[in-house]
Amino acid sequence: MDLNTISAVARPQSRAQMPVWAAGDAWLAGGTWLFSEPQVHLTRLIDLADLKWPALTIEDSGLTIAATCTVAQLDALACPPDWPAAPLINQCCRAFLASFKIWKTATVGGNLCMSLPAGPMISLTSALDGVCTIWKADGGEQRVSVADFVTGNQRNLLAAGDLLRQIDIPLAALKRRTAFRQISLTPVGRSAALLIGSVSSEGALALTVTASTVRPVKLAFPSVPGAGELRDAILHHIPDQVYHDDVHGKPAWRKHMTLRLAEEIRSELQGQARP
Structure with a gap:
């Protein structure tokens, strides 16, 4: 969609070149949402492309994902073989249920924002x-x-x-080690519940609930809990x-599916926890 109220586009190449933020400004990265509907309140776009942030950086401390990294770039990441959680990347990328054109344009940071x-x-x-790094105004x-x-819808x-x-x-x-569960109300619909469980080498279980809730909810257990304990924790x-x-x-329905998928994850990961 044409944004016919835009009168200027800034293209900074470093943080020092960032223009002073003003009413009517918007950051431009992938733009898949920005250009999808009228934005009559906007007058200037600040294009992040010329900042040329490395999309993905693997270091001894872990993985850094630039906010401008596209879904396609993330999905194509060749992960080290000693990352058991690596399959989650592809699973979550495919939860977009988007066309290849969106995959090549939409950004990880845009999805979070x-x-x-x-x-x-x-x-x-x-x-x-x-952990997000935010450049403050x-x-x-x-x-x-x-x-x-993320604090809400x-x-x-x-x-x-x-x-x-x-x-x-x-x-x-x-x-x-991880387990992934996702469900939609329709076969190709938006996620109505997306749960991810993981077990550490010490046997601790972490469960993250998203899509069914307006914000991410994380639950932690020192070991894989019983079915009743997990259910009670979710309800609480x-x-x-x-x-x-x-x-x-x-x-x-989302609550029911959250409880059901959480139990599936618990059962799957129970055999992966350290004896």
Whole structure:
């Protein structure tokens, strides 16, 4: 869609060249949502392409994902063989149910910043203990976990002029064994519940609930719990008002599927925990 109210496009090549944020500004990365509907309140785009951030960086400490990394780039990542969690990357990329054109354009950072409950990059990075680096509008920097970054349906911690720079995934999270479950109300619909479980080498279980809830919910157990303990923890930590309500699924159904998928994950991972 043409954005016919735009009168200027800034193309900074470094943080020092970033223009002073003003009303009517918008960051431009992939633009798959930005150009999908009228944006009559916008007058200037700040294009991030010339910053040329490396899409993906593998280091001894883990994986760094630039906010401008596309879904296609992430899906094509050749992960080290000692990352048991690597299959999650492909599983979450495919939860987009998007065309190849979207895959080649949509960005990981854009998915986080849209903060839709069904955002699969939110599911992936929150389950892997991702930490966001935010460039603050005042020139400072903030680091916050992905689980805390997203605060609700299309709500997050970004203030006007703040920019998501990258997401860091620690090596320890990539070394965990994982289980993935996702369901939609229709065969090719938006995720109505997307749960990811993981077990550490010490046998601790982490469960991340997304899509069925308006924000990521993380539960941690020192070992794989029994079915009743897991169910009680979900009922305690996820009140009914946290379940999302839209055309892709009613809260009661999302809650039911969350409990069902969580038990499937628990059963699958129980055999992977250390005796």
